[in-house]
Amino acid sequence: MTGLRVQDLSFAYGPKQALDAVSLSVGTGVFCALLGPNGAGKSTLFSLLTRLFTTSDGKIDIAGHDLAKAPNKALARIGVVFQQQTLDLDLTVYRNLKYFAALHGISGQDAKARIMASLDRLDMAERAHEKVRALNGGHRRRTEIARALIHAPSVLLLDEPTVGLDAASRAAIVDHVHGLAADGLTVLWATHLTDEVWPPDQLVVLHQGRVLADGTAADITGRDPLRDVFLRLTGAAA
Amino acid sequence: MSPYLTALIAIVEREALRFVQQRGRFIAALVRPLVWLLVFAAGFRAALGLSITPPYQTYIQYETYIVPGLCGMIMLFNGMQSSLGLVYDREVGSMRLLLTSPLPRWWLLTCKLLGSTAISICQVYAFLIIADLYGIRWPAPGYLTVLPALILTGLMLGALGLALSSFIKQLENFAGVMNFVIFPMFFLSSALYPLWKMAESSELLHDICAANPFTHAVELIRFALHAAPNPTATAATLLAAILFLGLAIWGYDPARGMVRRKG
Numbered sequence: 490m491t492g493l494r495v496q497d498l499s500f501a502y503g504p505k506q507a508l509d510a511v512s513l514s515v516g517t518g519v520f521c522a523l524l525g526p527n528g529a530g531k532s533t534l535f536s537l538l539t540r541l542f543t544t545s546d547g548k549i550d551i552a553g554h555d556l557a558k559a560p561n562k563a564l565a566r567i568g569v570v571f572q573q574q575t576l577d578l579d580l581t582v583y584r585n586l587k588y589f590a591a592l593h594g595i596s597g598q599d600a601k602a603r604i605m606a607s608l609d610r611l612d613m614a615e616r617a618h619e620k621v622r623a624l625n626g627g628h629r630r631r632t633e634i635a636r637a638l639i640h641a642p643s644v645l646l647l648d649e650p651t652v653g654l655d656a657a658s659r660a661a662i663v664d665h666v667h668g669l670a671a672d673g674l675t676v677l678w679a680t681h682l683t684d685e686v687w688p689p690d691q692l693v694v695l696h697q698g699r700v701l702a703d704g705t706a707a708d709i710t711g712r713d714p715l716r717d718v719f720l721r722l723t724g725a726a727a
Numbered sequence: 728m729s730p731y732l733t734a735l736i737a738i739v740e741r742e743a744l745r746f747v748q749q750r751g752r753f754i755a756a757l758v759r760p761l762v763w764l765l766v767f768a769a770g771f772r773a774a775l776g777l778s779i780t781p782p783y784q785t786y787i788q789y790e791t792y793i794v795p796g797l798c799g800m801i802m803l804f805n806g807m808q809s810s811l812g813l814v815y816d817r818e819v820g821s822m823r824l825l826l827t828s829p830l831p832r833w834w835l836l837t838c839k840l841l842g843s844t845a846i847s848i849c850q851v852y853a854f855l856i857i858a859d860l861y862g863i864r865w866p867a868p869g870y871l872t873v874l875p876a877l878i879l880t881g882l883m884l885g886a887l888g889l890a891l892s893s894f895i896k897q898l899e900n901f902a903g904v905m906n907f908v909i910f911p912m913f914f915l916s917s918a919l920y921p922l923w924k925m926a927e928s929s930e931l932l933h934d935i936c937a938a939n940p941f942t943h944a945v946e947l948i949r950f951a952l953h954a955a956p957n958p959t960a961t962a963a964t965l966l967a968a969i970l971f972l973g974l975a976i977w978g979y980d981p982a983r984g985m986v987r988r989k990g
Binding site: 575 | 734736
């Protein structure tokens with residue numbers, strides 16, 4: 490198991506329990522959709538997975554590294570796309586990626602080669618020298634995904650990456666990231682939009698800090714539309 | 728190249744680039760002390776008598792007296808500006824990028840600190856050049872010996888800004904920093920008046936000024952500009968820098984500090 494494993498993870502903001510004994514495992518090359526309504530605890534889980542928060546309740550393994558015991562090794566194996574945009578608008582796409590590469594200790598020709606390869610993978614190579622401010626929302630998101638791949642992570646975390654995008658950009662990004670999983674990357678994709686989940690995907694339904702369902706989307710939904718199953722699950726749990 | 732060095736160069740370069748892009752910030756950083764030097768000092772020259780105290784060996788004009796304090800003022804404002812930048816970074820999310828790097832957090836924060844210090848030093852030298860053109864000059868070696876003093880001061884004030892940024896939740900709260908940190912630190916120091924003057928009006932205020940780390944930073948710069956050592960000021964500034972940096976690292980620790988709070 491070299492992907493992502495979360496065991497009995499709990500976290501509270503003071504008296505408010507945000508995550509309650511959450512467990513999930515995502516294998517290599519699997520696209521896992523973390524589906525939950527707003528306030529389900531998805532962003533809190535992402536903050537714990539990226540070590541912006543820490544907790545002593547539970548365990549996180551990333552590509553075989555315990556995040557609590559070997560944070561630097563674990564963080565080196567993840568790529569992250571946050572819900573909130575984290576690009577410097579006044580820098581070019583290339584410079585944004587170069588800065589990120591440096592934060593991972595990658596420099597010089599190695600950085601250049603990785604940046605161009607990563608941009609190429611997301612069909613963004615021709616925009617490398619454009620300022621981020623000039624890009625549309627979809628291209629900015631692609632830039633962030635390309636950036637998250639520079640250091641060849643084993644696990645890619647995306648926290649509602651299609652928020653605010655038009656339908657075409659959203660579909661293109663969903664396709665791209667499914668393609669990355671097919672190439673062997675472990676993907677955890679947080680969303681509240683059921684149309685972003687494909688039947689063969691692993692689906693984890695999170696609601697009020699608890700995992701309500703975990704399996705392939707096809708198995709969980711049966712013959713019913715995912716939207717109906719999701720509303721039924723989260724409605725029943727509310 | 729070592730990953731540590733790679734990250735250092737990138738973070739310093741980014742701070743510098745951001746500074747260059749914000750021309751208004753550079754101009755404001757110079758205009759502020761120049762107004763004090765050209766207007767305030769001219770008015771106060773007659774009102775404030777200065778006795779000969781070290782490192783001065785003769786009577787000096789008030790303009791000469793306040794230049795080290797104004798150098799400190801540039802660094803104080805820059806440190807707080809960097810702090811403001813960090814709070815903004817956190818609000819817009821780009822701070823997350825830095826904090827999720829696999830390099831140790833203490834190193835990343837130190838890189839930020841070194842970046843803001845480098846910018847402060849450039850501003851101070853620009854100010855010293857203008858002061859020189861205005862006729863306020865220092866012994867030639869002073870321009871070189873002031874550099875380590877500026878580095879230490881910049882680190883100390885930058886670390887203070889860093890520590891504050893870890894405890895300020897929102898950008899809107901930053902106005903409080905102006906009122907409760909910058910102004911008291913500046914006015915309760917030897918930047919504008921020697922401490923013996925303060926003692927004449929209030930012993931208590933004098934003691935507060937003497938305990939203020941910014942006073943020691945200003946005195947360190949003052950002595951360094953005259954190529955004279957000041958071990959007490961050096962030790963006090965160094966100690967304050969270590970304390971503030973420790974506080975900042977604690978504040979940014981995901982298990983304890985600000986990042987535990989949502990946002």
